Amino acid sequence: MNELKLAKGKNCLIFAISERPARLKELIESDGFDVRELSLKGKENLLEMLLTWEDTTENTIYVVHEIANQFPWVLPYLNLHRDLFFDIKRPVVVLGSEYEVTEIQKHAPDWFRFRSRTYELKEEELEEEGVIMSLAELAEPKPLYYSLPVFVEEGEEEIKERIKIDEYLLSSEHDDYKLAELYMSLSLSYFKLRNFERGEEYLRKSTAIREKLKDNKGILLNYGRLSSIFVGIGEYEKTIDASNEALKIDPGLAVVYIYRGIAYAELKQHERAIEDYKKTIALNPDEASAYYNRGIAYANLKRYERAIEDYGKAIALNPNDAEVYNNRGLAYSGLSQQGRAIEDYNKAIALNPNYAQAYNNRGNAYARLKQYEQAIEDYNNTIELNPSYAETYNNRGTAYARLNQHKRAIEDYSKAIELNSNLAQAYNNRGNAYHGLNQHKRAIEDYSKAIALNPNYAHAYSNRGNAYVDLKQYERAIEDYGGAIALNPDDVKAYGNRGKAHSAIRRYEESARDFKKAGILFLSFEKVDDSVKHFSFCFDLREELKSEDVIHSGLALFLITLNPDIIIELKQLQIEDETLRKIFELTLMKLQDEDISEGIAMLEEKEQTEENKILFELLKRL
Structure with a gap:
């Protein structure tokens, strides 16, 4: 109170930590001061509110509380305009928790230093009937927990500045609970910088103090915070380990199940992720993010109906989340329901007109509907919002290619490659565009680059095979079609094309085998016309050989088409x-x-081959 009396009618900035703000106000008023409370509940401007000081008496003291409601944006603002407090000729007491004052130190250090620099107030304990003012330590140590668990994206310099402040505070701190918190804050900062050695060092120190104090709540918080930090920096195995430790102590931590679920999902363990999201929902049925993340896991398992159901629940709880609409659109697209997908992308864009990815995805939906002009328009919007989005240049290039504008397509594919030289799909697609311009050698170069980047790229092998066929290099074409089939045994076009390549060099037995296989696969995909075409290719080889493959194809061809001429031809075969x-x-x-x-x-x-069983089924329908 002496500081306030000395500052009467002058500029003075005091930070007060109190568990009993009402008692602090009562104490100040008992000394004859007029307390003006400033509660920061929304977007109120503190400096503008303080500029009313000229309309007050010299006995007025401003008490500011609930400043945390304006974190984090208010801190850099006050730090920048700190000198304006010099013009306010009334004492200002900023009342908050230990956490709030610590956050002010970290993120508005110049504003905080303004206090001691102007009045040279000593950092001493002023205790009156339970009121603790300034940054003094408590007479009796008690648990103190800063609000640290949520991962926040920070720049490297911000984190290093936080470390400096924590290390400065550490040098003068003696309270074990506060030391444990400071060590933990340092641990998290070093983990964010991926300095795991220092992070582990400070974690051990924090944990040792908490174990000595039997501070189970603090230990639990430590593991919860680690889960958040590790998932934020992409250390998913560490996320799972930290989450497991937290859940051993308290199996009811809904948010930790979400962290662990995200980690499992990133490790492609989607079933385990789903189980964790289910646990979150059981604990908190109104947690929208749990439904959203479970929807993503279902989508990754191609269980799109379940994904759509979960996205719908997330939307019901939070109807203004553009990302959920975008992801539900992707799920509808996965079910080939492009119209409904477009409706969801429209909603995502309405909520966030700068949502580049939603424009891109809507463009993809239009492209699948063969509405290429509309697709290009959406890709243009995406590029305007995000000029470095390589995938969109690739997608727009494909739309141009579908319109036979191969030169414009090549320009876009080249731009995509410039932005992301590891984008195998762009090389493959540019190869297709060159192929469309009959520049087969350049096409082969691009297909080869795509394969070098992704050796499991079946389409690139198949496409390169097509280019070799156009150059009449059939042996190399056959080799590439074989590579495509090895990677994707259901690549029906590769079988058909390899059959043609074999036929071109008079390898009729191999050709017949491939044509028959293509016919069977097309039939299984319910593409009857394509099936008939490839069975016909095979049966047409009967002048060259009378193999079982040729006869099988002839039988299948008749049972599908009921063409009587085929029966006549079959009667002539042995x-x-x-x-x-x-x-x-x-x-x-x-x-x-x-x-x-x-x-x-x-x-x-009798035991029969799968190929003969297909003939049985066709015969039953006859």
């Missing part, structure tokens, strides 16, 4: 395979309206 001969006989019987069910049953009793 069918040596017993099963194929029996299928042909049953086919002829069926054409005479005879009952063939017993014959089919007898064939099915």
Whole structure:
């Protein structure tokens, strides 16, 4: 109180820590002061509020509280305009918790130093009936926990400045609870800088003090904070370890399940992530982020219906989250429901007109609907918002290519590669554009770069094979088609193209095998016209060879098309395979309206190949 009496009618800035703000006000008023309370609950401007001092008496003291409501933006503002406090000829008491005052020290250090620099107030304890003023230590140590657990993106210089302040405070601190908090703050700062050695060092010191004090709450907070920091810096194994320790102490920490779930998801362990999000929801059914993250996990497992359901719940809890609409749009797109996807992207953009990714995704949806002009318009918007988004240049290039504007496509693919030289898809697509311009050698160069970047890129192998075919380099083409098939055994186009390449160099047996396989795969994909075409390619080889593959394709071709000319051709072939001969006989019987069910049953009793089973199914439909 002596400081306030001395500062009566003058400029004075005091920071007060009190567990009983009402008692502090009562104490000040008992000394004859007129207390003007300034509560910062919204966007009020503290400096503007203090400029009313000229309308007050000399006995007026301003008491500012709830400043944390304006963290963090208010701190750099007050730090910048600190000198204006010199013009306010009334004492100003900033009342807050230990955490709030510590945050002021860290993020508005010049404003905080203004206090001692102007009045040379001593950092001493002023204790009156339980009121603690200044930054003095408490007479009796008690637990103190700063609000540290949430990961916040900070620049390296900000973190280093925080470390300096914490180390300065550490040099004069003796209270064990405060020491434990300072050590933990330093630990988190060093972890953010990825200095794991120093981070572990300060973590051990904090933990040792807490264990000595039997401070289980503090130990729990430490692990919770570590979970947040580690997930924020991408250390997912460490996130899981820290989360496990926290949950051993308190299995009811909903937010820690979210941290661990995110870590599992980033490690591609989506089922385990889903289990953690379920636990969060059981503990807190109104936690929108749990539904949102579980939706992402389901989407990564291609369980799009479940993802859409969870995104819907997240939207019900937080209808203004643009990202949830964007992700639900992606899930609808995964179900080929492009119209509904576009509706969600529209909502995301309405909520956030600068949402570049939503424009890009809406462009992709339009492209899948073959509305390439609209797709290009959305890609243009994306690039305007984010000129360094390589994927969008790639996507726009593909839209131009679909419009046969290959030169413009090449420009966009080249820009994508300039922005991201590791984007294998852009090399592959540029290769396609060169191929469209009959520049096959340049196309091959790009396909080769795509494969070098991603050796598992099946499409790039297949595309390079096509380019070699155009150059009549069939052996190399066959090799590349084989590479594509090895990576994707269901690459039906690669089988068909390899069949053509084999046929070009008179390898009819290999050609027939590939054409038959392509016909079977197309049939399994319910692409009947393509299936008929490839079975026809195979059956047309009957002048060159009379293999089982040719006969099988002929039977399949007739059973699908019921073309009587095929039966005539099959009768002229000698069918040596017993099963194929029996299928042909049953086919002829069926054409005479005879009952063939017993014959089919007898064939099915024997062990059969998957290829012959397809003929059985076709025969049953005859």
